[in-house]
Each structure stands twice: as C-alpha cells, then as structure tokens.
Amino acid sequence: MTIDSQQQTTSKFRWGEMDEDDDFDFLLPPKQVIGPDENGLKKTIEYKFNDEGNKVKITTRTRVRKLASARLNKRAMERRNWPKFGDAANEEAGSHLTMVSTEEILLERPRAPGTKADESKATGDGLSQLGKGGAVLMVCRICHKKGDHWTSKCPYKDLAATTDAFIDKPPTGDSSTMSAAPGTGKAAYVPPSMRAGADRSAVGSDMRRRNDENSVRVTNLSEDTREPDLMELFHPFGAVTRVYVAIDQKTGVSRGFGFVNFVSREDAQRAINKLNGYGYDNLILRVEWATPRPT
Amino acid sequence: MRPILMKGHERPLTFLRYNKDGDLLFSCAKDHTPTLWFADNGERLGTYRGHNGAVWCCDVSRDSSRLITGSADQTAKLWDVKSGKELFTFKFGSPTRSVDFAVGDHLAVITTDYFVDRMAAIHVKRIAEDPEDQVSDSVLVLQCPDGKKRINRAVWGPLNQTIVSAGEDTVIRIWDTETGKLLNETNEEVGHKKAITSLCKAADDSHFLTGSHDKTAKAFFQLWDMRTLTLIKTYTTGVPVNAVAMSPLLNHVVLGGGQDASAVTTTDHRAGKFEAKFYDKILQEEIGGVKGHFGPINALAFNPDGKSFSSGGEDGYVRLHHFDSDYFNIKI
Numbered sequence: 001m002t003i004d005s006q007q008q009t010t011s012k013f014r015w016g017e018m019d020e021d022d023d024f025d026f027l028l029p030p031k032q033v034i035g036p037d038e039n040g041l042k043k044t045i046e047y048k049f050n051d052e053g054n055k056v057k058i059t060t061r062t063r064v065r066k067l068a069s070a071r072l073n074k075r076a077m078e079r080r081n082w083p084k085f086g087d088a089a090n091e092e093a094g095s096h097l098t099m100v101s102t103e104e105i106l107l108e109r110p111r112a113p114g115t116k117a118d119e120s121k122a123t124g125d126g127l128s129q130l131g132k133g134g135a136v137l138m139v140c141r142i143c144h145k146k147g148d149h150w151t152s153k154c155p156y157k158d159l160a161a162t163t164d165a166f167i168d169k170p171p172t173g174d175s176s177t178m179s180a181a182p183g184t185g186k187a188a189y190v191p192p193s194m195r196a197g198a199d200r201s202a203v204g205s206d207m208r209r210r211n212d213e214n215s216v217r218v219t220n221l222s223e224d225t226r227e228p229d230l231m232e233l234f235h236p237f238g239a240v241t242r243v244y245v246a247i248d249q250k251t252g253v254s255r256g257f258g259f260v261n262f263v264s265r266e267d268a269q270r271a272i273n274k275l276n277g278y279g280y281d282n283l284i285l286r287v288e289w290a291t292p293r294p295t
Numbered sequence: 296m297r298p299i300l301m302k303g304h305e306r307p308l309t310f311l312r313y314n315k316d317g318d319l320l321f322s323c324a325k326d327h328t329p330t331l332w333f334a335d336n337g338e339r340l341g342t343y344r345g346h347n348g349a350v351w352c353c354d355v356s357r358d359s360s361r362l363i364t365g366s367a368d369q370t371a372k373l374w375d376v377k378s379g380k381e382l383f384t385f386k387f388g389s390p391t392r393s394v395d396f397a398v399g400d401h402l403a404v405i406t407t408d409y410f411v412d413r414m415a416a417i418h419v420k421r422i423a424e425d426p427e428d429q430v431s432d433s434v435l436v437l438q439c440p441d442g443k444k445r446i447n448r449a450v451w452g453p454l455n456q457t458i459v460s461a462g463e464d465t466v467i468r469i470w471d472t473e474t475g476k477l478l479n480e481t482n483e484e485v486g487h488k489k490a491i492t493s494l495c496k497a498a499d500d501s502h503f504l505t506g507s508h509d510k511t512a513k514a515f516f517q518l519w520d521m522r523t524l525t526l527i528k529t530y531t532t533g534v535p536v537n538a539v540a541m542s543p544l545l546n547h548v549v550l551g552g553g554q555d556a557s558a559v560t561t562t563d564h565r566a567g568k569f570e571a572k573f574y575d576k577i578l579q580e581e582i583g584g585v586k587g588h589f590g591p592i593n594a595l596a597f598n599p600d601g602k603s604f605s606s607g608g609e610d611g612y613v614r615l616h617h618f619d620s621d622y623f624n625i626k627i
Contacts (some may be wrong), residue, residue, distance in 0.1 A: 086342030
C-alpha cells in the first residue's frame with residue numbers, strides 16, 4: 001500500500017501521456033477557504049492522504065474575532081506585566097470596576113432644526129384630535145396609538161371583546177339575570193358572550209375595569225420620549241393596551257411622565273420590578289402603580 | 296461602539312490623561328486617589344495613595360515613568376508610575392490646580408489658587424532625574440494681575456519657550472519662560488466672556504483650544520494660535536464647557552460640559568445635555584454627540600493614536616470609547 005502511494009507521488013505527471021480514462025486519484029482537490037462571514041466563522045476544507053493512502057477531507061471551522069487590536073511597542077508590552085499596586089493590589093483579575101456598556105452608543109448626528117419642529121407639531125396635533133378619533137391621523141380607537149394603524153387593523157383586537165363587555169357591564173345585575181333568562185325560555189336575545197356556558201368567566205367582564213388598575217405610571221422621562229418609545233420599552237413584559245405620554249402643548253416636549261396600561265396585572269408588576277430605576281436616555285426612570293397600590 | 300465603563304472613583308472626575316504611548320490612562324478625581332488604567336480594555340492597574348484632598352490635574356513624563364499630580368491639599372506630588380510610590384512632595388501655601396511637564400520632563404509648571412493671604416500664582420519647578428536630588432525651590436514664579444482669580448490651566452508652549460495660562464479672569468496669557476515677562480494676552484472683545492475651564496494643546500503644539508463657561512448660556516470656546524495669540528475658530532454649544540480635547544488623527548474637536556450640579560433644579564432644562572460633542576475643527580460645525588454620562592462631563596482625553604477617547608463625568612464614571620470604523624469616514 002505504502003509503496004503504491006509512493007509510486008503515485010513520485011512518478012512524474014506528464015499530462016500529454018495520460019489517457020482520458022485515467023482517473024486523477026492522486027491529485028487532491030484544492031484547499032477551499034470559505035472566508036469569515038458576518039459572525040466571523042471561517043471554514044477551511046482541505047484534502048489529504050491519510051496514513052493508509054485514502055483521500056481524506058478535513059473541514060476546519062474557526063471563528064475569527066477581532067479584539068481591540070493594540071499594537072503596542074516594546075515598553076508598552078512590558079507595562080502589561082506590571083504588578084498591581086495601591087487599591088488594586090488586592091483585587092483579582094475579574095474585578096467588576098470595569099465593564100463593557102450594555103448599550104450600543106453611537107456618534108449621533110445632530111438633527112436638522114426643521115425636522116425636529118415638524119415632529120413635535122405632528123404629535124401635538126395628533127393628541128388634540130384623539131378625542132375626535134381624528135381621521136387625519138390614524139388613531140386606533142382601541143389602543144389609541146396615533147399614526148400606526150386603523151381600528152380594524154389593531155393588533156390588540158382581542159380588547160374589542162372587552163370593550164363590548166364593558167358597554168354591557170353597567171347593568172351588571174342585568175347580565176346575571178339575563179344569563180338566567182335563556183335558561184327559562186327564549187324570551188330575549190342573549191349575545192353569545194353572555195349566554196350560559198359562554199367561555200367568558202369573570203375575567204371577561206372585569207378585564208376592562210382591571211385595566212385601569214393595571215395602569216403603571218412612569219416618571220422622570222426625558223423630553224424626547226414619546227408613546228412609541230414607551231410601547232417599545234414596556235411591551236416585552238406583556239400586552240400593552242394603552243400608552244400615554246404627557247406632552248406640554250406649547251413646547252411639544254414631554255412633561256416627564258406617562259402611563260402604560262397592561263392587559264394583565266402580573267405583567268404590570270413585572271414591568272415595575274424590572275424598569276424601576278432603569279437608565280433610559282440618560283435618566284433614571286421611576287416606575288410605579290398609577291393608583292394607590294392595592295393590596 | 297460599546298464604551299467601557301470604569302467606576303473606580305467615588306467622587307466626580309476632574310482630569311484624564313493618556314501617556315505618550317497611548318497604553319495607559321491616568322484619572323484624577325475629587326476622591327484623593329489618582330488611578331491608573333490600561334487604555335485598551337479599561338482594566339485598573341493601580342492607585343496612587345497619599346493625597347489628602349481632591350486631585351485636580353496630573354501629567355505623566357514622556358517615558359511614562361513619572362507622574363505629577365496637583366491636589367487641593369496644597370501639595371503637588373511626584374510619583375513613580377510603576378510602583379505607586381510617592382517620590383517627592385512640593386508643598387505650597389494654597390491648593391494646586393494645574394500641573395504640566397515640560398518637553399524633556401526636566402521642568403514642571405504648577406499653578407496654585409488664591410487662599411487667605413496668598414495670591415494665585417504659577418510656579419516652575421525643576422524636576423531632577425534622581426528623586427533623591429529633588430529640591431522644592433521654584434525656578435520661576437509668575438503672578439497674574441488679579442491674584443484672587445483662579446488659574447485653571449497652565450501649559451508649556453512650543454519648545455518650553457513660553458507658558459500659557461488661562462483661568463477665571465477669562466484672559467489667556469502668554470509668558471516668556473526665560474524672563475517671566477508677560478508677552479501677550481487676549482482682549483475683552485475677542486476673548487471669552489466667562490471663566491476659562493479647560494485648555495488642550497494640539498499634538499504639534501501649533502495651536503490650542505480653550506473651553507469656558509459663558510453668561511449667555513452658550514459656551515464659546517476658541518482656538519488660539521500660540522505664538523501670536525489670534526483667534527482662529529469659535530465653536531458654540533448650548534452648555535457651559537468643562538473639558539476640551541482635540542483628536543491627534545482627524546480634524547475633530549470634542550467638548551464636554553453640562554450644568555453645575557447646583558444649577559440643575561433652578562434652570563428649566565429637563566435633563567442636562569450630558570454628552571461629549573464632536574465638532575469639525577475647521578468648519579466649526581457639530582458632527583455629533585456621544586451620550587451616556589449621568590452627570591456633566593468634567594474631563595476628556597484623546598488617545599495619542601486617535602482611535603479612542605475617554606470621558607470622565609460628575610457621576611464618577613470614566614467611559615472609554617474605541618471608535619467604530621465609520622467614525623473615520625464621517626463627512627459633513
């Protein structure tokens with residue numbers, strides 16, 4: 001076996017004398033390098049003959065990561081090995097004084113003055129039209145988000161059921177009597193949500209009312225903060241039905257506080273726990289229940 | 296970019312300085328202990344213990360072997376950078392505000408504040424090679440006309456021929472080192488309107504940058520040509536300027552400021568603009584801002600290789616930023 005491979009490798013290759021049928025088994029395919037992709041993964045495919053003379057394909061996957069390359073001169077290299085002194089003498093290498101920021105900070109280009117003024121004007125108008133359910137700007141009647149979607153396209157359409165339930169709610173006593181009624185006879189029409197055996201449970205009727213008990217007040221907002229920012233910040237904790245940021249009508253800046261209504265109380269509680277004291281746009285947020293905290 | 300946050304100081308930062316090789320960063324704060332960090336990953340290397348008051352300024356020799364610090368405890372101290380050992384103490388009768396090594400590191404300029412019956416002054420001391428030989432006599436003492444006004448910064452001019460001083464009296468002065476005579480000063484209309492807080496020399500000493508507080512709530516700071524003292528450029532911000540820095544690589548200038556802690560509740564700004572603002576040095580236009588500090592920025596420094604910079608704030612944090620590649624391609 002070994003003699004064969006030796007012969008193969010040592011024989012001079014003269015392609016003019018080779019027949020077309022000869023296989024070029026002793027030739028190895030070229031090495032392939034699939035360069036580092038955006039994650040830094042590099043794949044190298046090499047072909048070799050192993051000890052038994054078999055052609056072997058070797059695939060190597062490496063991750064190429066570029067550290068902050070410090071091209072240090074000789075003295076700087078020496079300095080890297082200096083012993084720690086002073087207050088640092090007692091600490092281990094993994095000290096938590098130095099940490100990489102969790103936020104990506106960019107060199108923010110300054111906004112042209114024209115665009116900023118337009119932005120604030122638009123939001124001001126939107127808010128004033130909220131009461132009318134203005135058609136000029138898209139205001140969804142369910143979640144009251146301006147300029148995002150029409151009522152029919154509301155992502156919180158499930159809330160529509162609760163609004164209906166709310167409308168029916170005032171005669172609370174009536175609803176219970178009404179559900180009793182179908183049992184006796186088809187005296188009056190009973191909507192599906194209120195029939196006996198309807199999959200509603202107390203949650204359905206209470207959902208709307210509790211929603212305002214799931215209201216969270218956020219204070220110490222920066223002057224640029226608007227509803228979409230709060231929505232983005234709070235929706236990871238659960239479904240948010242409504243966000244509101246108090247805006248000073250004259251200047252168009254935020255008055256520094258706002259409200260977020262969650263669908264579920266637990267989500268609101270989690271949001272309060274996580275976001276109270278959170279640094280957002282260089283201010284420390286205060287997040288708490290909007291009403292006096294119920295027990 | 297992802298800045299590296301270094302919380303080694305309990306009190307506000309006052310000054311930051313890189314060494315000439317760009318691998319070490321020295322930070323001074325009001326908490327009495329200047330700290331040494333590695334400039335690439337922000338790892339703390341050591342602290343210099345010995346001062347009894349806020350440390351206002353520091354400078355490091357060209358070979359990064361000696362550190363000089365000026366402190367409010369009325370002393371300036373000379374340290375061995377590697378071991379943290381205190382080599383010598385210059386005693387003054389009043390708090391020291393600014394220190395700067397001369398080219399060659401054989402002289403140092405130290406400014407002192409007004410205190411009781413001592414007027415604010417600029418002292419030049421000779422620095423000996425061997426700390427044993429160090430004497431505390433001043434080679435030269437300069438006095439500004441109004442001795443009651445603080446001299447916030449004093450630096451050496453090109454080739455140590457001049458000393459440039461700037462302070463609370465809003466006037467920038469150029470002194471001759473040999474004779475101690477006042478060579479040049481800025482006048483009322485061209486100069487700053489309020490106290491000058493910071494001064495930064497260009498890498499080649501051909502011009503410098505001063506930052507100042509200003510009554511009009513817009514802070515101007517101007518770039519002066521050292522030899523002849525003419526105003527070259529003016530950069531306007533919306534906030535008082537506490538710190539200035541110039542990029543040694545690109546034509547960028549960085550300003551850091553914010554409000555005085557005491558003024559925050561009385562002014563109607565919702566949140567102080569605590570960002571380091573980048574300006575094009577020649578066009579005088581703002582190119583961007585780097586946010587992140589929770590308090591006014593008091594110190595800025597560029598790494599001599601121009602690829603990173605650090606900022607120190609009232610919040611006690613030092614933020615070390617390594618620039619992304621698109622920073623180097625910024626066009627107005």
